[in-house]
Amino acid sequence: MQTCDTPFGALSLGRYPPTRNPTLQAFDAADQYLLQRLHEDGLGEQPILVINDAFGALAIALAKAGHRIHSWGDSWLAQRAMQDNLQANGLDADCVQFIDSQSLLPEHYQQVLLRIPKSLSLLESQLRHLHSRLQPQALVLAGAMIKHLPPSAGDLLARYIGPYQASLAWKKARLLCVRAQTDLNPPTSELNSHYPLPDTALQLHNLPGVFSRNQLDIGTRVLLPCIPRDLGNARVVDLGCGNGALGLFAAWHNPEIQPTFIDESYAAVASARKNFHQGFAGRSAQFLVSDGLTEVAPASAELILCNPPFHQQQVIGDEIALRLFKQSRQVLAPGGSLLVVGNRHLGYHIKLKRFFQRVEQLGSSAKFVAWRAWR
Ligand SMILES: C[S@@+](CC[C@H](N)C(=O)[O-])C[C@H]1O[C@@H](n2cnc3c(N)ncnc32)[C@H](O)[C@@H]1O
Incomplete structure (x- = not known):
């Protein structure tokens, strides 16, 4: 204090x-x-x-x-x-x-x-x-x-x-x-944005304030092809979902899953909800505005997808990402895994090893690396 x-x-x-x-x-x-x-x-x-x-x-x-x-x-x-x-x-x-x-x-x-x-x-x-x-x-x-x-x-x-x-x-x-001048005539142009989600027929709509609202994040782009397509009815969480890109991609390629989308931003969760319902009419999913996995039961997920935040407001650092890794360890069922992407210089694989015994590299670009950490 x-x-x-x-x-x-x-x-x-x-x-x-x-x-x-x-x-x-x-x-x-x-x-x-x-x-x-x-x-x-x-x-x-x-x-x-x-x-x-x-x-x-x-x-x-x-x-x-x-x-x-x-x-x-x-x-x-x-x-x-x-x-x-x-x-x-x-x-x-x-x-x-x-x-x-x-x-x-x-x-x-x-x-x-x-x-x-x-x-x-x-x-x-x-x-x-x-x-x-x-x-x-x-x-x-x-x-x-x-x-x-x-x-x-x-x-x-x-x-x-x-x-x-x-x-x-x-x-x-x-x-x-x-x-305030109440007689102004302010602009009425569209503030929501949208773009396609690669390798699906889905559109990602973004409310104002949502992460990466004008184009798919380059880290997300590296993680998407690493998402498994044989998940059956596994319990999948999109942690820090933003517009829902990761969970929507998983849902598109795994018709039985009912993902949980979590973000601390109200606009992000509203965007993910809209994108899911437009893409999968009648299908169930959960949407939570919350702090990471604090509201999710231990051992209740087989797969967590995460492109972690690297700042809170203006402050940059990996404290939030480390907290999400620790929470993921608790929420994954035995044999479950966390798929995570991060900037190469952040060295997430070393940090993931603090919480997970087995960590493997799944994909990479010049700047980003995708990892799978097994519980
Ligand atoms: C790097 S963005 C990734 C968004 C999306 N998954 C994507 O790949 O485009 C990280 C997201 O984590 C959210 N976030 C930050 N801290 C969080 C927390 N403690 N709990 C839940 N979400 C959080 C941010 O609002 C942001 O949407």
């Missing part, structure tokens, strides 16, 4: 999933800058909308000060971090109403704090919906660390909310401040 000083009081904040890296914090200067600026503006009586709060710093500071907060975001991990941090700060879980990215905002807001996300398509879809949920002259404060602030974020704000003013930099963070 670290202490985060805000104009609304000090908070104790931790990350979820917990990390062994002591340099990683559950808040940054952009969170503090947003709270300072809102504090200067003064708070009204109506609920405040917080968007893309990473670990709950924004929502919890405001809830602690007694305000009604709606927190809107795409990440189950962020939702879970907020729940843990509410508890750590002596607040009830229902102090903040979490609204997932696939749900509509319930009110019209006067004050909004927005963490600018890495994905511009997610930002654009959020601003498009937000535009219809703002009161005239509502204050929208958008913030990011300068090194993560995409140059076009300001253009999107101007297009959907109104002309913005950029703040001075403070501790390497910057804010873009907007008063």
